[in-house]
Amino acid sequence: MVEFSSDRDKITEWLLEQTEETCACIAVRCALRILPIIGSKWGIGNRNSEGKVFLLLFQALSITFVFSRYASYENEIFLISQKISGKIARIARSSRRAFNAERELILNSIDAIDVVSAAVATVLPGPHPNVAKLSAQAANDSIDVTFSAKHGDNLRLSSVGSLELDMSSICDGNVSSYLAAQPLWRISHGATPDPLWSQWLQMKSRLLALHPDWHVWTDWYEDRYHGRPANEALEIARATLPEELWAQGPRAVNARIAELIAEHAPKEPPNEPGLHAEVRNGKLELRGSAPAANETADPLQQSLHEIVRRKARDMHAALKPAANQYPELFKVATTYLKTVEVPLAELDVTAAWSEGNELDGLLHAYSGQDANRTMSEPLEPALSGRLDALLKDHSALILGFALGRLLTERADRMRMEGLLxxxxxxPLLDVLSAFRDLREVIEPATRERIEAAEAAIIETNWRTGRVAYSGYALVRTLLIGAGRFLLKMSVVTIGLFGGLPAIGGLAGDPQLLATYQFALLFRDHAAAILQFAAGFPELRRWCEHVLAHLRLDDEINNGEDEPN
Incomplete structure (x- = not known):
């Protein structure tokens, strides 16, 4: 690891050997670290002028971040940085004259503004040595600011350690765009984790007291603080807003940024055919699709439905004595019987299709064709023959529905294209079991569907039949339904409820209880959710959006008092 303690010359020497993007990246990360020192203690007068200064600082930091993260946009950034770099330096100079030397906290904040000024100046077009020296000024001055900020040696140690780790990351071969996406405080040498967080919370409260629309910047800063993924298009749009708009002040700029955030938010991915899930009265409920009127009026479909119902009853009755021997098969057979034991016009075609696939998969597993996947004995010939006969009539019934044919074609195509x-x-099983465990917020019939699918996936061969697609479609639908609900509720759930001990107080409000439970599911199973969605970019982007919205990714705290 690069070690320099507080040797200003060594920092400058190292930066002289780096690219302009790296110099800008080091400078803006140093400036972002000490930003809370500016905002937690220092005021410059009336609310209007204070807001304009904060906006200018955020503008400077955002364009420098964009340059270091997305260097291909340097031309647009150069033009903007030229217009604002001088303004920040003038603010620091004029403010310094306004305060006497005894007001150390105020002057310390002004020194921190100088760091921001140096950081944004690294983006100005000019000779490479100037960029390196400006970056070195920002880095060294940021350490000096933390040293004199009355926070003791721990803060300075954290600042030095984070800078050393940033430099080491570059020396290890990482580019500035990678470093720009990392958490700000990268602690080493036993330094205190998450320094200046309490100061940031003071600054955040101050900004939101000025006007609630400052959340577009407080959220932005916390994203940078934690190293959360950034939306490239959104960050470029934010940093390159026209200067005429910035000149109109915080209300106009923040309103436009809020619009940009909405415009760039990932769109909800579509469900697989015939499936939908939504939260009703605090319970997540699967909604399938009934047959079309012309299909229910078809005499052949009516006849097949009656045959399937009768055979499903017989099959269930025959399996009941062997329920302990074949628990998974009995579970799926029970769910299937409930699904088909309704009038044809009310038949959930998607559920029947899926459960038929699960029965077929279990038939193969228990018949000895896939004996390595189950510890149960092969099915007795009479039971095997009864189930096989049921499935033949089931297939005829399902393929008589347009949706049944569509689902069959889609499942086969996804399997052949290697998408499953x-x-x-x-990860599919991890997420499925997580939903299954949420007894209080999953509608009973939906929970039975989840349990049946889980049993079939555990026992059957993933590569044969259509069980894989059935499971995938179910998990995708559940995630979309729960995620949509969380976005609609629009709360930072863990911070709001204060952790698990608070759950008892939510029992009287089913919507809040569902919000809490689904938020915990996304938090605790974030890795499995993202792994499940990895092969489906649209779904993964949306799941990442849900996690970011809730502030429940791996680097998020269980409340705002102490980040991880």
Missing amino acids: PDELRR
């Missing part, structure tokens, strides 16, 4: 690989099975 073996690696999908583990």
Whole structure:
């Protein structure tokens, strides 16, 4: 690891050997670290002028971040940085004259503004040595600011350690765009984790007291603080807003940024055919699709439905004595019977299709064709023959529905195109079991569907039949339904409820209880969710959006008092 303690010359010497993007990246990360020192203690007068200064600082930091993260946009950034770099330096100079030397906290904040000024100046077009020296000024001055900020040696140690780790990251071969996406405080040498967080919370409260629309910047800063993924298009749009708009002040700029955030938010991905899930009265409920009127009026479909109902009853009755021997098969057979034991016009075609696939998969598993996947004995010939006969009539019934044919074609195509690989099975089961465990917020029939699917996936061969697609479609639908609900509720759930001990107080409000439970599911199973969605970019982007919205990714705290 690069070690320099507080040797200003060594920092400058190292930066002289780096690219302009790296110099800008080091400078803006140093400036972002000490930003809370500016905002937590220092005021410059009336609310209007204070807001304009904060806006200018955020503008400077955002364009420098964009340059270091997305260097291909340097031309647009150069033009903007030229217009604002001088303004920041003038603010620091004029403010310094206004305060006497005894007001150390105020002057310390002004020194921090100088760091921001140096950081944005690294983006100005000019000779490479100037960029390196400006970056060195920002880095060294940021350490000096933390040293004199009355926070003791721990803060300075954290600042030095984070800078050393940033430099080491570059020396290890990482580019500035990678470093720009990392958490700000990268602690080493036993330094205190998350320094200046309490000061940031003071600054955040101050900004939101000025006007609630400052959340577009407080959220932005916390994203940078934690190293959360950034939306490139959104960040470029934010940093390159026209100067005429910036000149109109915080209300106009913040309103436009809020519009940009909405415009760039990932769109909800579509459900697989015939499936939908939504939260009703605090319970997540699967909604399938009934047959079309002309299909229910078809005499052949009516006849097949009656045959399937009768055979499903007989099959269930025959399996009941062997329920302990074949628990998974009995579970799926029970769910299937409930699904088909309704009038044809009310039949959930998607559920019947999926459960038929699960029965077929279990038939193969228990018949000895896939004996390595189950510890149960092969099915007795009479039971095997009864189930096989049921499935033949089931297939005839399902393929008589347009949706049944569509689902069959889609499942086969996804399997042939390699979209349901073996690696999908583990995270799928992790997420499915997580939903199954939420007894209080999952509608009973939906929970039975989840349990049946889980049983079939565990026992059957992932590569055969259509069980893989059925499981994938179910998990995708559940995630979309729960995620949509969380976005609609629009709360930072863990921070709002204060952790698990608070759950008892939510029992009287089913919507809040559902919000809490689904937020915990996304938090605790974030890795499995993202792994499940990895092969489906639209779904993954949306799941990342849900996690970011809730502030429940791996680097998020269980409340705002102490980040991880």
